Structures are given as C-alpha cells and as structure tokens.
Amino acid sequence: MTHATALKHRVKKFGEKLVNESSGKWTVYQCELPPGKVWTANSCHCIKVEWLTGCPVEQRAEIIVEALERVSYGVQNCENPECCYCSESAAS
Numbered sequence: 001m002t003h004a005t006a007l008k009h010r011v012k013k014f015g016e017k018l019v020n021e022s023s024g025k026w027t028v029y030q031c032e033l034p035p036g037k038v039w040t041a042n043s044c045h046c047i048k049v050e051w052l053t054g055c056p057v058e059q060r061a062e063i064i065v066e067a068l069e070r071v072s073y074g075v076q077n078c079e080n081p082e083c084c085y086c087s088e089s090a091a092s
Contacts, residue, residue, distance in 0.1 A: 007031070007049070007064050010071050025053045031071060035086045038078045041070035045078070045085050 011018045011031045021028045031047040033039060039047050049067040051060050078086050 004064055007068055007071070010068060016075075027051055027053060027055075029067075031067065033075060035088075036078055037075045039070065040073040040076050047071060 007029070008018050016031060016033050016037075019030045019032055021030055028048065028050040031039070031049065033045045035045075038045055041047065047067060047070050049063060051063050055063075080086070
C-alpha cells in the first residue's frame with residue numbers, strides 16, 4: 001500500500017474526507033473533518049498536505065508520513081463556541 005493510499009484509508013477511518021485541491025504547480029490534499037470535530041494534533045478542522053509538482057518521491061513520502069502521524073492522534077470535539085466552521089454548518 002502506498003503512503004497516499006494509507007492516508008486515504010486512515011482519514012476515512014474517522015469518517016472524514018480527503019479533498020484534492022491541487023492547482024498549478026501544487027499538489028494539495030486536505031483531510032477535512034465534519035463540523036463539531038477537530039484533529040487532536042492541531043485543534044483544526046483540516047490537516048493540509050501539500051508538495052510542489054515534480055517533488056522527489058522520497059520527499060513526498062516523508063510529507064505524507066508526517067500527515068499520517070498527525071492523523072493518527074485522532075479527533076476530538078470542537079469546543080470553540082465561536083467557531084465559524086461549526087456555526088456556519090449548523091445554520092445551513
């Protein structure tokens with residue numbers, strides 16, 4: 001299993017989605033959580049994984065392994081009562 005596939009499986013384990021937001025010279029994936037949840041590693045709703053197109057395979061693997069480590073810390077409830085992300089989703 002490639003590192004990128006492992007990241008996709010790990011993110012899906014938490015019921016989240018991996019969004020490809022690549023453009024131009026950048027490959028960008030966002031590991032997004034649903035409203036009400038944040039990643040324990042950074043207390044944010046998203047973990048961004050990015051590299052420049054043409055980046056050596058070894059460097060890309062290192063970037064993805066770092067993201068896997070951050071995702072492995074799990075998720076927790078968003079406890080910010082003024083969180084724009086959670087409140088916008090609740091309003092829609």
